[in-house]
Amino acid sequence: MGCKIQLEKLFHPSIHPSIHPFSSTCPLPGRGGSCWSCTSPLWLLLQVVGPQKDGLMLVLLDMQSVPAGQEGWLAFDVTSAANHWLLHPRSNLGIRLYVETEEDRSLSAGWIGLVGRRGPRSKQPFMVTFFRESQVPCRPPRAVKPRPRRRKPKPDLPMPSIHRFVCHMHHQCLIKSMKRLFSSFQDWVLAPTGYSAYYCDGECFYPLGSCMNATNHALIQQVVHLLKPNEVPKACCAPTKLSPISVLFYDDNNNVILKKHRNMVVKSCGCL
Template identity: 85%
Template sequence: LFQLVMSCSGREPELVLLDMQSIPAGQEGWLAFDVTSAANHWLLRPRSNLGIRLYVETEEDRSLSAGWIGLVGRRGPRSKQPFMVTFFRESQVPCRPPRAVRPNQRRRKPKPDLPMPSIHSQYHMNNGAPCQRHELYVSFSDLGWKDWVLAPTGYLAYYCDGECFYPLGSCMNATNHALIQQVVHLLKPNEVPKACCAPTKLSPISVLFYDDNNNVILKKHRNMVVKSCGCL
């Protein structure tokens, strides 16, 4: 992801790298990029806002069309259009550039501002592991069910655990509600909790067992195996 910056020649704008991600093929969801430096630049110099540009390349440095790999463009659904989330502190971020100082006035040294946490710093302040699927084997014998469950003797159920960091990237399979909840949590951490790591997709398994009348039954039980996890 690049910021378009006016070149010294005034012709073609230059490209300044803002952020980049390596995304596996077949992945679905939102992509979160850190554009803090561009936002700060536009805030101080609104007329310099020439926009940003997204480039897609393979590992072999072959350029691809964003639409060809499935990224939603301007003609896509409104609910999936890109957006930018920005946080401001009025005492630290000027609403407009300061006026020019007259020649007969001495320049005062600006007082150093305290560093303002950005979205990028909020993301890296978390040290825990991100929300993901973990292996969990369930033994029917350990549960005391071996007398009536014939097969299988157990299965991989998996479970979800981890932190829902902000910003929520596409790898976290976050819902729109989770995205909004994370933003509100940053504003009101004592009132609104973070989004929770939970299963987003489950699959069934078939179990052979005895019923109450000692009949052998083969039944498919729904939502037994965690296939994917996300922030909800």
């Protein structure tokens, strides 16, 4: 399952359960009149609210680091919480999104541009769930007798490891440097002598976060791939934005021509 949150200028979440919010405008109020730097990355921690004897407790569900200037949907995996809520509906007290800087300073989600329930309808957080059809008839919850607990119960919502998210950053879909020289076309290309074309390379990991600049189609394809890996391939890392270059060259009549060639330089990459 996934939860999505929208970033208006800073970030955007994705699918699985997923969440949506974001937009960051500097400066932001800080301690002693200081401002938070929009160039600093932020940590977003998604926590589930649960009951306990002396009040409420917060359990970490998912987390991700979002660089400044990013815009789009943010995807968080809330499968463990959703499964727990299906078995224990009364334990569903909601989800809390906590924002923190690298200096351990907490920030308001609204300050950094996360879109909440009062934002545009098209950018409000939402959850996506997928269910498998079971051939075995299920008994209603009331017919299930609780078993006595002999051992100390383990937490229903395990704490995710931060290393699971950091390791993906080294292999995710990114734009990479590639230079193309016109040395083999010197007899007709006058300028430029070459240019930086760039290319896209990397994996589209599930769930697709905002850093992967994924389309909605890619999000759905990635989910279907998990269900039917032999029928549907994973989303691919490909250019999402291209720009032109101008080339000065001789035509067939030996005239000097300046022409703008479209889609020659990769500007950004994403999962498609």
